[in-house]
Amino acid sequence: MLHLRLITPANRTDDVVRLIEKTVGTTHLVVMPGAARNPAGDVVMCDVAREAADELIGALRALDIDKTGSIAVENIDLSISKRAEKAEEEAPGEAADAVLWEHLADATHEESTLSFTYVAFITLATMIAACGVVLDNAILIVGAMAVGPEFGPLAGFSTAIVQRHPRLALRSMIALLAGFAVAMVVTVGFSYFMDAVGLFTQEQLDADRPNTGFVWAPDWFSFVVAVLAGTAGTLSLTSSKSGALVGVAISVTTVPAAANAAVALSYGDSKQTWGSTEQLLLNLLGIILAGTLTLLAQKWLWARQRDRQAREGARAGGN
Known part of the structure; x- marks a missing residue:
């Protein structure tokens, strides 16, 4: 109630x-x-x-x-x-x-604003992920994915498409792209600093990384997981089951891919930079596509359900 x-x-x-x-x-x-x-x-x-x-x-x-x-x-x-x-x-x-569309639009509006807090969270998450990819530490990668706030503007963009709110769509896209751009630029600088003090080395980045090597090697599984996570995240928002968002956050490799791209860029490794960028874009595309289709399906199913209920009520009234 x-x-x-x-x-x-x-x-x-x-x-x-x-x-x-x-x-x-x-x-x-x-x-x-x-x-x-x-x-x-x-x-x-x-x-x-x-x-x-x-x-x-x-x-x-x-x-x-x-x-x-x-x-x-x-x-x-x-x-x-x-x-x-x-x-x-x-x-x-x-x-x-x-689906409470007013509530959803209000919630995604707040989460899709390019604020200092949003930029700080996504930057810190990317820097944590940078440590994770260099050290091949899966725990740091999971932690970085949980800290990252990028699902907010992704959900906001999907909501804007379904509700035809161009201003919300533009705000969400600006928050998403500008947030990742700032985070990656700062992480490049962070990588230079860590290399200067001897905590990062190119040998670590180029070594076999069984726990984190996937972040710069996109494949169809990356897209499939992004679609599944986007669907689950959208359902968690529309049903007010926010606990599921944590699972969504640690299912996709947006922040780790951005971090790996930034570190690889600092070392001039074009192969890992492009591979990580492809992984990032593939995940973003999968989440947006899944979120939009999920909201459209919910809107259609709910409209059908309400129409059926109205017809049943009209028949009952006629009797």
């Missing part, structure tokens, strides 16, 4: 209340006239099944509540209520399958 807290202009409150009352899957409706001060208006609260939330939020935006008042949505961790159970039963579909 989700909890909605609305601030509505007094002349819109009745419309909002009627909308909530006729939306299947809502309960615990509370109206507090004149309670809001900034902006001034009434406060309306209700609980809604996740399956019905996207439609309700869209209808509220059609009433311009997001412009004249506010719409706040919170997850309810525990709701002990027979009415809540009934609302969830009446709502069409399954909660885990429902």
Whole structure:
């Protein structure tokens, strides 16, 4: 269940209340006239099944509540209520399958902003991965992949394509490309420094690396894993199962490939530089493709489910 807290202009409150009352899957409706001060208006609260939330939020935006008042949505961790159970039963579909497009767009917008924190995380992750590839240390590679924040703009780009938000798509792509560019440039400098103090050597980079050699040798398995990870990551975002994102992060070799390319570039090793760059681009392409197709499939399946539910309800009403 989700909890909605609305601030509505007094002349819109009745419309909002009627909308909530006729939306299947809502309960615990509370109206507090004149309670809001900034902006001034009434406060309306209700609980809604996740399956019905996207439609309700869209209808509220059609009433311009997001412009004249506010719409706040919170997850309810525990709701002990027979009415809540009934609302969830009446709502069409399954909660885990429902996509809150407004929430997804908001979440990916935040994760797709080229901020100092984002650049710092991706740079640190790339530097950690650089240590991992030179030392052929799988633990450092896994740690670097977990630290890397690149899935945010990848998910943002996929969401923007499906929702046709060109500004979000541009913001996500800028964050992705600029973030990796800065991280790789800094890692080249880091590699020069580590070589100067004797901690990195070209012999280590050129040696057989059974644990990390794959990062500059892309193949079809790289693309397959990227597609599978992109699908899993997108599902984890749309179903609010964020724990799965950790597994996604350590399944793809975007950050290690960028790190290997940077270190190889510092030593003038064009073969490893190009191989690592190909690995990076292949992974990015696979994740974007999988994320976009997953969101399109979810949108289509949910629309079909809602249409079927509406037809069944119309037949039941006719009888």
